[in-house]
Amino acid sequence: MTESACSTDHILCTWGVAREFGGVQALRGVDLHVTRGSITGLIGPNGSGKTTLFQVISGMDRGATGSISFDGEPILGRRPSQIYQRGLARTFQLSRVFPELTVLENLVVAGSRHDRSVRERALGLLERVRLRDYAGARGKNLSYGQQKLVEFLRVLMSDPALILLDEPAAGVNPTLRQTLWDMVRHLNGLGTTFLVIEHNMEVIADLCSSVYVLSEGEIIAHGDFAAIRNDERVLEAYFGKKRKPATA
Numbered sequence: 435m436t437e438s439a440c441s442t443d444h445i446l447c448t449w450g451v452a453r454e455f456g457g458v459q460a461l462r463g464v465d466l467h468v469t470r471g472s473i474t475g476l477i478g479p480n481g482s483g484k485t486t487l488f489q490v491i492s493g494m495d496r497g498a499t500g501s502i503s504f505d506g507e508p509i510l511g512r513r514p515s516q517i518y519q520r521g522l523a524r525t526f527q528l529s530r531v532f533p534e535l536t537v538l539e540n541l542v543v544a545g546s547r548h549d550r551s552v553r554e555r556a557l558g559l560l561e562r563v564r565l566r567d568y569a570g571a572r573g574k575n576l577s578y579g580q581q582k583l584v585e586f587l588r589v590l591m592s593d594p595a596l597i598l599l600d601e602p603a604a605g606v607n608p609t610l611r612q613t614l615w616d617m618v619r620h621l622n623g624l625g626t627t628f629l630v631i632e633h634n635m636e637v638i639a640d641l642c643s644s645v646y647v648l649s650e651g652e653i654i655a656h657g658d659f660a661a662i663r664n665d666e667r668v669l670e671a672y673f674g675k676k677r678k679p680a681t682a
């Protein structure tokens with residue numbers, strides 16, 4: 435893929451992104467395009483490099499090579515705060531809620547100004563996911579699923595253009611999980627773009643217009659879910675090499 439393949443339709447493009455950890459090639463030349471306004475899925479077996487790619491895109495891991503553009507600007511090598519300020523935010527596999535702050539404070543700290551409008555925006559978000567009654571509770575006193583939802587809301591406080599979600603529903607009960615996906619869909623309807631790591635294929639099929647499949651640090655397939663689900667390389671990556679037919 436050439437750099438010219440990245441157009442203004444794409445909010446994020448990566449070319450040849452590679453990352454090695456002491457002999458382990460975690461990413462091997464990853465080319466990926468995220469269309470503006472899409473919900474794009476990133477799937478792959480455990481250890482295939484998904485989280486590493488998020489670390490690199492968000493600037494938290496600055497040891498990669500290749501190039502990345504976000505909203506037309508090169509970002510590889512930039513600090514996480516610079517990338518975040520440009521409008522690219524992410525959540526983490528494990529919740530990172532501030533345990534001693536209240537739920538409301540957890541959201542307000544991420545707002546741009548500590549004024550009334552930030553507070554109201556936070557309360558509005560909590561209302562939307564039915565956590566308004568928990569505004570005064572400390573982060574540490576929420577269930578794990580509630581903490582993940584609060585972490586997601588905190589990301590929304592900065593009104594990012596692109597949100598990277600790293601298994602946002604893992605460890606979350608089915609009701610909260612539904613709330614979370616409804617919120618993703620709602621925000622996407624308002625124009626927010628998402629790149630989502632998710633292991634549940636029903637969710638991927640339901641939510642994502644485009645899916646990238648990573649295996650051993652390489653993109654092995656890309657397309658809509660119907661196309662990638664029957665791809666030979668994808669089946670092989672998930673279920674292992676094809677067995678030889680049994681002999682009599």
Ligand SMILES: Nc1ncnc2c1ncn2[C@@H]1O[C@H](COP(=O)(O)OP(=O)(O)OP(=O)(O)O)[C@@H](O)[C@H]1O
Pocket residue numbers: 455458459460478479480481482483484485486487
């Ligand atoms: N900081 C690090 N130091 C050394 N090796 C690392 C580091 N981060 C990731 N790796 C290795 O890179 C590879 C990719 O890991 P990564 O966590 O990105 O995979 P993943 O697809 O997100 O997996 P999972 O689905 O299990 O979360 C693995 O072999 C992992 O052990």
